[in-house]
Amino acid sequence: MKTIDAHQHYWNPGRGDYGWMPKDDPVLSRPYGPSELEPQLIEHGIDGTVLVQAAPTVNETEYMLGLADATPHVLGVVGWVDFENSADRETLERLSGHWKFKGVRPMIQDIPDDDWMLRPDVQWGYEAVAELGLTFDALGFPRHLANFLTILTRHPQMKVVVDHCMKPDIAGHNDESFRFWADGMTRIADETGAYCKFSALVTEATPDWTAQDLRPYVEHIFEVFGPARIMWGSDWPVCRLRCDYARWREAAEALTAELSADERAQVFGGTAVEFYSL
DSSP states (O other): OOEEEEEEEOOOOGOOOOTTOOOOOOTSSOOBHHHHHHHHHHTTTTOOOEEESSSSSSHHHHHHHHHHHHHHEEEEEOOOOOOTOTHHHHHHHHHHSTTEEEEEEOOOOOOSSGGGGOGGGHHHHHHHHHTTOEEEEEEGGGGGHHHHHHHHHTTTTTTTEEEEGGGGOOOOOHHHHHHHHHHHHHHHHHOOOOOOEEOOTTTSSSSTTTTHHHHHHHHHHHHHHGGGGGGEEOOOOOGTTTTOOOOOOOOHHHHTTTOHHHHHHHIIIHHHHHTTTT
């Protein structure tokens, strides 16, 4: 079974469409490309990756597909189209003709209106994703969980993966915030067919995080989703805000050490292969 990193990024800030990126951040505000990540993939025996959008433009999606064409380890690309423009249905159809294009990710976490995803004028996007057999990466925060549940139950044929465990507040951990997140994730798992990405937890933790800080969140997603609906991702290079690739990978392996060999194979490869048709 292939070993897959189900969530990583390449970018070049000089392209000018990464509006979320701090201009002078020493970690984020520089180019990242395949030659920098490849040695780490080889070190950890990773056969391929899913390259995920980081800018809300079709131009960036085209840029990523170009990288994918030239990069054997990129097995799939998750891009972006404008859900506020129904004419982008044609764009989505065109992109779906590329054999490495797998789906889309609206940058919902950055949209000021938490109810944006419920607007009537964006519903065509979910319908088109489902009709074209593409995937949908759900990017948000715990406050978005109820609305995502509405969308997922409204469009049950759409293949959905919850990015980054919906970014729980690990740094500010308290019983109330944990329970709010856990209840929302349980409903997503129980009432929909969504998958979950075991990724980016380190960047939601404090700079001095340990694997034990992450454990309650990891245990909960495995309890409610099960290994067959969970896929590991590095979220590289964003993970570098807290640690290098190797430390996050090693923490993820430690946190899943009690799973069977078959279950670990699912989490670290099989689930992503199945979900994204890699």
